[in-house]
Amino acid sequence: MTRVLVSGGSGFVGRFIVAHLRRHGYDVVIGGRRPPDPGCFSTGLPFVPLFLEPDRDQTAAFEGIDGFVHAAFEHVEGKYRGGEGDDPQGFCRANVDGSIRLFEAARAAGVKRCVFLSSRAVYGSRLAGAVDEVSPPEPDTLYGEIKVAAEERLGALARIDFVTASLRVTGVYGDPGSGRPHKWTALFSDYLDGRPIAPRLGTEVHGDDVGAAVRLMLEADATDVSGTAFNVSDLLLDNRQILSVVQELTGCPHPLPEASPAADYLVMTTDRLRARGWQPGGLARLVETISAMMSGGKTA
Template identity: 55%
Template sequence: MTRVLVSGGTGMVGRFIVEHLARHGYEVIVGGRNRPAPGHFGAQVAFTPLLLDANRNQQEAFTGIDHFVHAAFDHVPGRYRGGEGNDPEGFRLANLDGSLRLFQEARESGVKVCLFLSSRAVYGAQLPGLELTEDTPCRPETLYGRLKLEAEQALAAMADAHFRPVNLRATGVYGEAQPDGRHKWHDLFSDYLSGRPVPPRAGTEVHGDDVGAAVRLALENLSDKPRAITLNVSDMLVDNRSLLAIVKEITGSAHALPDAAPRDAFNVMNTEKLRRLGWRPGGAERLRRTIEALLA
């Protein structure tokens, strides 16, 4: 059985990756600061301590590991962009230097594929309406985006005949609620259903299980590639009005919907490379099913 270590496996995105891989026959080991609470995952998974610490030797965690999925990220709770808070240097040391130490230890331990969960934030500001491909020049505007890009580049430089880097640039990830009941749109739905004003906003979204599928397909199809691979992961462009229209229909709320957000200038991500591996995201149908489950 293929053994996969997932750092940050209890996080907002990492938990979907863990669940997906476990359902598809992988032996998953969750790496993180704290052991998951009983029942956190639907499947039984192992745990090993793993920190974003460039000064700590953690090579033992990679013993017997076939693939490493690095989804851990140290940030102010609830914030990615701006997640450095008042400590940009500590943010850099943990998320760049700490990640590079783990990449190096994975490589030295014989890990075959090292997959880094990056972000669309690496693209930064682009011409209005420009479609983003993996070859689009990156212009990150935030420290978060810059560190993701620097980690991508450092990992790519480690590629050799035995170590295959994959950078997965994911957009906004949504999905079922966490064990504590919270989810990505908790505040948005609460504001709308309470009659509070909701601003117009558009963004690209992808279900967490579809991110998990992208990870699995990369592990299964890219282990023999001679160089680093970068893949966009995105499904739908939606706005607050279209999301809340589903909420309004399901709940029968009488509150007015927010204005539609402009979409023509938005930079949609091209996912053709990933689709050639057989990736098929859930689209509008999965979005609606998830919102129904969240409201229930």
């Protein structure tokens, strides 16, 4: 497999996927409503218009494409949960019906593999502990419901010549590129300026590790991944842990926020993905990334 179309390839997560696939020899095509902004990538990439519009026939966009990675998502800017704003019907139409239409178009055009970027939101806000892919989805947001619906329909489309997989991705961190602020810009600024920081706990994975998971889905034996969902997560982090790296790098004297009890959070296990060779960067990659963020440098 050599030529892959990535919908939403110029978005925050999509950019990591594109960069990772290119580094590993893939010919990548960006799909989206508009071409990437100048400077989004180090070199120009092929672009095809692609829309989350269920009434539009977009089969031609998949001509000559071997793999399709669907990372596009239509939402109110800055929000996924609650991304429907005041139009839940339009939100569902675009992200469920529009996604299904793209999956069907890809299969009709002869695309061999399709990878869908899902979310940990499919598990909802159940009790703290650990959850694996065998656990049934229990979404408690419209965002989570949409991801479950798209996963299920994609799985139903799987066949011997159309291999499908869904990746349930947690919070993603890393350099956003093009001079954009990173996800912790405000957090770092508040800490360095001495403003109070509220405790917060969450799971994170580096964007390049998401790209590695996508590549694994494109390259793994079809019988091992098709029609299957995989959790994608790496570190359980609170604001204190993140800012402790900033404190060590800068010598900032301001106190760190209180620690958040790890026992109060639901963690996705990733044994299914790791058993197939996926190895995220862990704490070493976190420290490397924050160091680059603080110095204005870049990481993968």
